Amino acid sequence: xxxxxxxxxxxxxxxxxxxxxxxxxxxxxxxxxxxxxxxxxxxxxxxxxxxxxxxxxxxxxxxxxxxxxxxxxxxxxxxxxxxxxxxxxxxxxxxxxxxxxxxxxxxxxxxxxxxxxxxxxxxxxxxxxxxxxxxxxxxxxxxxxxxxxxxxxxxxxxxxxxxxxxxxxxxxxxxxxxxxxxxxxxxxxxxxxxxxxxxxxxxxxxxxxxxxxxxxxxxxxxxxxxxxxxxxxxxxxxxxxxxxxxxxxxxxxxxxxxxxxxxxxxxxxxxxxxxxxxx
Amino acid sequence: xxxxxxxxxxxxxxxxxxxxxxxxxxxxxxxxxxxxxxxxxxxxxxxxxxxxxxxxxxxxxxxxxxxxxxxxxxxxxxxxxxxxxxxxxxxxxxxxxxxxxxxxxxxxxxxxxxxxxxxxxxxxxxxxxxxxxxxxxxxxxxxxxxxxxxxxxxxxxxxxxxxxxxxxxxxxxxxxxxxxxxxxxxxxxxxxxxxxxxxxxxxxxxxxxxxxxxxxxxxxxxxxxxxxxxxxxxxxxxxxxxxxxxxxxxxxxxxxxxxxxxxxxxxxxxxxxxxxxxx
DNA sequence: GGAAAGTGTTGATCGGGATCAATGAAGCCG
DNA sequence: CGGCTTCATTGATCCCGATCAACACTTTCC
Numbered sequence: 001x002x003x004x005x006x007x008x009x010x011x012x013x014x015x016x017x018x019x020x021x022x023x024x025x026x027x028x029x030x031x032x033x034x035x036x037x038x039x040x041x042x043x044x045x046x047x048x049x050x051x052x053x054x055x056x057x058x059x060x061x062x063x064x065x066x067x068x069x070x071x072x073x074x075x076x077x078x079x080x081x082x083x084x085x086x087x088x089x090x091x092x093x094x095x096x097x098x099x100x101x102x103x104x105x106x107x108x109x110x111x112x113x114x115x116x117x118x119x120x121x122x123x124x125x126x127x128x129x130x131x132x133x134x135x136x137x138x139x140x141x142x143x144x145x146x147x148x149x150x151x152x153x154x155x156x157x158x159x160x161x162x163x164x165x166x167x168x169x170x171x172x173x174x175x176x177x178x179x180x181x182x183x184x185x186x187x188x189x190x191x192x193x194x195x196x197x198x199x200x201x202x203x204x205x206x207x208x209x210x211x212x213x214x215x216x217x218x219x220x221x222x223x224x225x226x227x228x229x230x231x232x233x234x235x236x237x238x239x240x241x242x243x244x245x246x247x248x249x250x251x252x253x254x255x256x257x258x259x260x261x262x263x264x265x266x267x268x269x270x271x272x273x274x275x276x277x278x279x
Numbered sequence: 280x281x282x283x284x285x286x287x288x289x290x291x292x293x294x295x296x297x298x299x300x301x302x303x304x305x306x307x308x309x310x311x312x313x314x315x316x317x318x319x320x321x322x323x324x325x326x327x328x329x330x331x332x333x334x335x336x337x338x339x340x341x342x343x344x345x346x347x348x349x350x351x352x353x354x355x356x357x358x359x360x361x362x363x364x365x366x367x368x369x370x371x372x373x374x375x376x377x378x379x380x381x382x383x384x385x386x387x388x389x390x391x392x393x394x395x396x397x398x399x400x401x402x403x404x405x406x407x408x409x410x411x412x413x414x415x416x417x418x419x420x421x422x423x424x425x426x427x428x429x430x431x432x433x434x435x436x437x438x439x440x441x442x443x444x445x446x447x448x449x450x451x452x453x454x455x456x457x458x459x460x461x462x463x464x465x466x467x468x469x470x471x472x473x474x475x476x477x478x479x480x481x482x483x484x485x486x487x488x489x490x491x492x493x494x495x496x497x498x499x500x501x502x503x504x505x506x507x508x509x510x511x512x513x514x515x516x517x518x519x520x521x522x523x524x525x526x527x528x529x530x531x532x533x534x535x536x537x538x539x540x541x542x543x544x545x546x547x548x549x550x551x552x553x554x555x556x557x558x
Numbered sequence: 559g560g561a562a563a564g565t566g567t568t569g570a571t572c573g574g575g576a577t578c579a580a581t582g583a584a585g586c587c588g
Numbered sequence: 589c590g591g592c593t594t595c596a597t598t599g600a601t602c603c604c605g606a607t608c609a610a611c612a613c614t615t616t617c618c
Contacts, residue, residue, distance in 0.1 A: 072428045075520060080431040082424040093421075095414055100421050127406035134413045135374055137420060142372075142379050144423035145361040149351045151430040152359040152478030156605070191566060199431030204605060206567055223566065241354060435575070470596065483575060485597055502596060 012036050016112065021088035022062045026132040031122070038118040044105040051092065053102040059113045060092030066109030067188045070101040071196070081197040083144070084189070086170045090136065094120055106189050151199045154239055159198040160208045161238035164218070164226065183228040191223075212237070291315050295391065300367035301341045305411040310401070317397040323384040330371065332381040338392045339371030345388030346467045349380045350475070360476040362423070363468070366453045369415065373399055385468050430478045433518055438477040439487045440517035443497070443505065462507040470502070491516070 013019050013032055027035050041064070044050060051057045053073060068085040082101055085091050093099045094116065123130040150159055168185045187194070191202040198205070213220045217234050219227040228234055235241065292298050292315055306314050320343070323329060330336045332352060347364040361380055364370050372378045373395065402409040429438055447464045466473070470481040477484070492499045496513050498506040507513055514520065 070424070072424070074428070074432070074518060076518070078432045080428040082427050093417070095417060101424065124410070127409065130406065130410065130413060131403070134409065134416065137413065137416050138372070138374060141416060141420045141423060144420060144427060145349070145351070145380065147427055148361050148423065148430055149353070149359040151427055153353070153357045190564095192564095201606060202566075203568085203607085207605095210567080239353060239355070469594095471594095480576060481596075482577085482598085486575095489597080 018064055018088040022090060023129055023132055026129050031126055034122055038114050039112050042113050043110050046105050046107050048105045049102060051099050051103040054098055057092055057099045058116050060094055060116050060119055061111050061113035062090045063087050064110040064112050067106040069104050069106040071104055072101045079196050087174045106193055156200050156204050156208055157237060158239040161234055162240060163198055165238055185226045187224045297343055297367040301369060302408055302411055305408050310405055313401055317393050318391050321392050322389050325384050325386050327384045330378050330382040333377055336371055336378045337395050339373055339395050339398055340390050340392035341369045342366050343389040343391050346385040348383050348385040350383055351380045358475050365449045385472055435479050435483050435487055436516060437518040440513050441519060442477060444517055464505045466503045
């Protein structure tokens, strides 16, 4: 179970590819030693469940390699992915006995796991670290609300475009290795997961991606790899100009006039509005 | 601007109806004095904007009376309400210079406002209080993800049913006064806001509520007040059995078989599935 | 090797709900 | 009081995207 427990604890983190991200980055010498003590690496194959829905979740941790999905399954089988976790993201729910969502390996993954109780104790004992957790939780909350907007009032075309931009963004942040610019997007998950994440179906995903390629916005290398031919048009299709050309999230700014005109525009709200792709 | 600044600071909180909720409940004597010092009451009429989208948000605080809405407006005018804030809920975004969403008065409201920088300093100086903020932020994150499920894969009927249950739940928590059981639901917002919150239109909201009344699930007292005739059916319509008959959120438990059958059911996912109302 | 299962694509059809349009009721104000 | 605006409701129509179905391709496992 405690794979690698024979490894020198003071070295585990030093070899970790994400040691300069996540809570680990906030942990100085002594705290890092503590983290070392309660952490252990585990690997899961794609499809395996790390924490079941409604299960007593005894562990939290962060993703070292691969992608996790947080899935909520309803009684009749409908599912919604409420979050994808990339390397350096934390998984699990601190300060609650169970996760409200299943956590599953979307790809083969390598995780750095902490005993939840021990990790919580460490947080309480180290306000600095807990502060970092608060900051990242606030960011996650912002992201979740952004996703609510996407699910609540954007078309499938917009969702797919936004998804591609965000994947690119996340992969860039992750790729500590040189790999950087270039118009390449590598989607780490299949159509099924995309659909479950975007609140649509595999057929719609497939058709939408094909349409974007047909219109020259992207080029399809294979089912999971794309080359962005026209960033500007991809961003336009996403319906969110705050996702700038590099996929960076720019703070909402600029279009102040909109908020001002808010109540005046409220008469036309709520509906889907197709942003047509020019032929 | 600082209305009521002449009031004895050590008494403001003692008269506050929500002094035993929110961060205030976590504040003991000395800290409460600090809170007193940096807080001031403000009132806004329904429709007024407390914090504009992308605006420098200098204040945070909590709702004393009334309801706030957090609204995201897209470039073309589409809107999504990403959260409603009831009495004792905190508003505003700590540790970020601007809110990513507008905060508006959905009804006439009374707020207890803190200077954001001062409040942040108080948090950093008092890990106990910051811990409470972390806990409530985690709860908000869970709620946001629940809403993602609702927006991503539930029908309008299910959304409206879930909304009514949740409103009842929130009003019960708020009503520190005796008012409790009874089959009464008082919705504090209009059709427009409901639609913007549920990712649908006013017409669909209206039709759905009428249909629920026609089938004897609820009785319409007036546009904002309903009597629940059959809680069991309302809960069934919501498609979420974890919202129990009292509207309390029960931890996901019981249907373990579902999570187990997860991968087997994944073939049938993603789609809307109408839960018909029996005639 | 071949059967079986999973994944991605494409076509045909259908329906939930958005959109457009019109009416009544209720508050606001000169 | 009579315009004026906002809100809720109801009817008619349309369309995006879900659903059903079929097929190629790949991977897995006897």
